[in-house]
Amino acid sequence: MLKDTTFLATQIRAKKSFLCIGLDPDLEKIPANFHDFDQPFFEFCHEVVKITSHLTVAYKINIAFFEALGPDGWIQLEKLVKVIPDECLIIADAKRSDIGNTSKKYAEYFFNRLGADAVTLNPYMGMDSLEPFFQYKDKWSIVLALTSNPGAADFELKHTDKGDYFFEEVLKTFEESSYKDNIMYVVGATKAEYLRIVRQHCPNSFLLIPGVGEQGGDLKQVILDGRNFTEGLLINVGRKILYPKSVNTTMSDVLTSAEDYRSQMAVFF
Amino acid sequence: MLKDTTFLATQIRAKKSFLCIGLDPDLEKIPANFHDFDQPFFEFCHEVVKITSHLTVAYKINIAFFEALGPDGWIQLEKLVKVIPDECLIIADAKRSDIGNTSKKYAEYFFNRLGADAVTLNPYMGMDSLEPFFQYKDKWSIVLALTSNPGAADFELKHTDKGDYFFEEVLKTFEESSYKDNIMYVVGATKAEYLRIVRQHCPNSFLLIPGVGEQGGDLKQVILDGRNFTEGLLINVGRKILYPKSVNTTMSDVLTSAEDYRSQMAVFF
Numbered sequence: 001m002l003k004d005t006t007f008l009a010t011q012i013r014a015k016k017s018f019l020c021i022g023l024d025p026d027l028e029k030i031p032a033n034f035h036d037f038d039q040p041f042f043e044f045c046h047e048v049v050k051i052t053s054h055l056t057v058a059y060k061i062n063i064a065f066f067e068a069l070g071p072d073g074w075i076q077l078e079k080l081v082k083v084i085p086d087e088c089l090i091i092a093d094a095k096r097s098d099i100g101n102t103s104k105k106y107a108e109y110f111f112n113r114l115g116a117d118a119v120t121l122n123p124y125m126g127m128d129s130l131e132p133f134f135q136y137k138d139k140w141s142i143v144l145a146l147t148s149n150p151g152a153a154d155f156e157l158k159h160t161d162k163g164d165y166f167f168e169e170v171l172k173t174f175e176e177s178s179y180k181d182n183i184m185y186v187v188g189a190t191k192a193e194y195l196r197i198v199r200q201h202c203p204n205s206f207l208l209i210p211g212v213g214e215q216g217g218d219l220k221q222v223i224l225d226g227r228n229f230t231e232g233l234l235i236n237v238g239r240k241i242l243y244p245k246s247v248n249t250t251m252s253d254v255l256t257s258a259e260d261y262r263s264q265m266a267v268f269f
Numbered sequence: 270m271l272k273d274t275t276f277l278a279t280q281i282r283a284k285k286s287f288l289c290i291g292l293d294p295d296l297e298k299i300p301a302n303f304h305d306f307d308q309p310f311f312e313f314c315h316e317v318v319k320i321t322s323h324l325t326v327a328y329k330i331n332i333a334f335f336e337a338l339g340p341d342g343w344i345q346l347e348k349l350v351k352v353i354p355d356e357c358l359i360i361a362d363a364k365r366s367d368i369g370n371t372s373k374k375y376a377e378y379f380f381n382r383l384g385a386d387a388v389t390l391n392p393y394m395g396m397d398s399l400e401p402f403f404q405y406k407d408k409w410s411i412v413l414a415l416t417s418n419p420g421a422a423d424f425e426l427k428h429t430d431k432g433d434y435f436f437e438e439v440l441k442t443f444e445e446s447s448y449k450d451n452i453m454y455v456v457g458a459t460k461a462e463y464l465r466i467v468r469q470h471c472p473n474s475f476l477l478i479p480g481v482g483e484q485g486g487d488l489k490q491v492i493l494d495g496r497n498f499t500e501g502l503l504i505n506v507g508r509k510i511l512y513p514k515s516v517n518t519t520m521s522d523v524l525t526s527a528e529d530y531r532s533q534m535a536v537f538f
Contacts, residue, residue: 024371064367064374070347070382074340097391098333098364099418099479102293105333113339122366124393124413126420144393149368151395154442159430166424166435173423210368 002138003089003117005230008206011057011087012231016266018223020058020091020208021258022238023048023080024065029243031250041066042076046083048242051255055262058089058234060208061116081115089234091142091208092116097129104132111136118142120186120208123170127177134179140206141183145170145198148188148211165194171201184208187226189217189235195225206232212261213240219261223268237261271407272358272386274499277475280326280356281500285535287492289327289360289477290527291507292317292349294334298512300519310335311345315352317511320524324531327358327503329477330385350384358503360411360477361385366398373401380405387411389455389477392439396446403448409475410452414439414467417457417480434463440470453477456495458486458504464494475501481530482509488530492537506530 012018025041037043049059061080066073084090092114096106110119111133118140121130133141146156146167156167164172174183180202187198189211198207207226211217212235219235226233243249244257281287294310306312318328330349335342353359361383365375379388380402387409390399402410415425415436425436433441443452449471456467458480467476476495480486481504488504495502506527512518513526 062371062374064365064371064378068374068378068382070378071340071343074343078339093367095367095391096333096364098362099416102331102333105331105337109333109337109339113337122364122391122393124391124424125416125418126423126425128418128420129416147368147394147398149394149397151397154395155393155435155438156395158435158438160435161428161430161432163430166427166429169424169427 005206008057008089009230013269015055015057015262016269017055017057017262018231018233018235018265019056019258019262020060020234020236021048021052021056021241022060022062022093022210022236024062024238024242026065026243029249039076039079041069041073042079045080047251048254049084051251052241052258053085053088055258056088058091059084060091060093060236060238062238063092063094078114089118089140090116091118091120093120095120095122095144097122097125099125100128100132103129107132107136111139118184120144123174127173131179134182137182139182141179142208143170143174143183143185145185146187146191146194148190148215148217152188152191165197168197168201171198175202175205180205186210188215189219189222190215192218192221192225195222199226199228203228204230206234208234208236210236213237219264223265235265274475277326277358278499282538284324284326284531285538286324286326286531287500287502287504287534288325288527288531289329289503289505290317290321290325290510291329291331291362291479291505293331293507293511295512298518308345308348310338310342311348314349316520317523318353320520321510321527322354322357324527325357327360328353329360329362329505329507331507332361332363347383358387358409359385360387360389362389364389364391364413366391366394368394369397369401372398376401376405380408387453389413392443396442400448403451406451408451410448411477412439412443412452412454414454415456415460415463417459417484417486421457421460434466437466437470440467444471449474455479457484458488458491459484461487461490461494464491468495468497472497473499475503477503477505479505482506488533492534504534
């Protein structure tokens with residue numbers, strides 16, 4: 001594990017920050033001057049990285065936004081990964097999963113070729129669908145447990161015949177496996193009341209927490225209920241940092257917003 | 270719906286075939302002469318399409334195998350979609366899902382830019398995570414229900430507090446929605462004993478059935494238990510058609526294997 005738990009805890013304490021900045025580039029929202037570039041997504045995200053890397057522990061790249069552009073999006077994505085400083089964890093937010101021989105191809109792409117440190121994964125198809133990712137011992141697999149969207153109620157929050165929530169079944173299955181040391185879990189900040197249940201199942205794991213910011217999750221509650229002895233939290237903020245104003249956001253606004261989130265976190269150190 | 274239920278039923282009856290050919294191009298397995306091309310995946314798949322399109326109702330393109338190549342893989346993928354004849358359904362086997370604004374980007378790519386007729390989707394995150402796909406009324410959304418891999422036992426086959434299998438909860442949720450007319454479901458052929466349960470929940474839907482061939486599912490049982498009044502089945506065979514021999518497969522072997530599967534199906538018409 002190149003960027004292991006100790007590495008992450010050290011970064012979090014040094015920066016007094018749990019911040020993970022979500023890179024969700026959107027042509028309709030990025031500052032107008034980036035539209036003149038041949039590779040506006042790369043250029044915009046590169047600028048964001050340059051001005052925020054001292055404030056953040058990780059970057060979570062939203063793969064869909066690059067994929068939507070076709071082959072050129074992947075070219076910009078591959079350039080972007082190369083310019084993110086080594087001190088930051090690079091998360092490919094791809095939510096992949098498939099049968100084993102297919103998951104192997106996804107893992108090869110995201111870990112070997114792209115060079116991401118971590119990739120988000122969907123657990124629905126079960127253990128063997130994610131094993132090709134888990135087998136990369138120097139990389140992180142980040143498994144969806146309880147997501148931040150309303151649809152989490154449809155299946156994740158249904159009860160099993162044992163009385164557990166379905167997302168608990170997911171946590172138990174992976175925590176009982178030999179792979180647990182390189183697995184993190186996604187738990188939405190909008191579901192902060194469930195964080196204590198999550199921590200019963202995986203007290204030692206890192207959690208990736210989306211849903212603070214645009215989706216309205218409570219930052220303080222997440223830190224109080226989710227933090228553990230290795231810090232154990234990466235709190236993602238995407239749109240509220242990239243596009244803090246509804247129109248005419250500047251890079252200075254981006255910096256101010258990132259500093260503001262980091263300040264709200266620094267008081268806990 | 271451009272290639273709707275009636276269109277598919279008509280194709281299936283005309284061709285006497287439920288066949289969906291899985292395009293899973295693998296450099297280690299394709300005939301050696303394709304290695305000399307700049308775009309071996311495109312060239313190989315294009316040849317497969319040329320010699321098999323009269324036998325098959327659909328092609329299921331395994332996106333991971335193209336994604337693994339980086340930007341060049343997406344260029345080959347986009348070329349491939351353009352050469353598949355209109356009479357065949359084009360399925361992007363991508364197993365995507367995410368929160369709404371992100372799923373919207375995936376849907377834009379696969380339906381609008383790539384031009385696929387259908388995309389496979391993972392239901393874990395619930396209804397709102399897939400709605401951006403469902404809103405394309407002239408396209409098919411193909412939701413994972415019960416997959417063909419052993420890991421299906423981990424979650425899909427767990428019981429809910431109501432005594433149902435978890436995959437039944439998935440089927441019920443989508444069948445009760447207003448989107449059901451453009452949803453198909455994935456049900457693995459290796460789980461043929463569950464097909465009757467599946468059909469109780471979605472008697473009218475098309476099912477995409479992987480797991481015949483390499484994974485050992487029983488073709489006859491699938492047809493007997495899965496077929497409905499609009500035929501209702503797309504039976505995927507990938508590796509057993511693309512690579513029928515363990516070494517030195519030729520295009521003639523590919524044709525022979527596709528003809529053999531189609532013959533096994535034709536006796537049911």
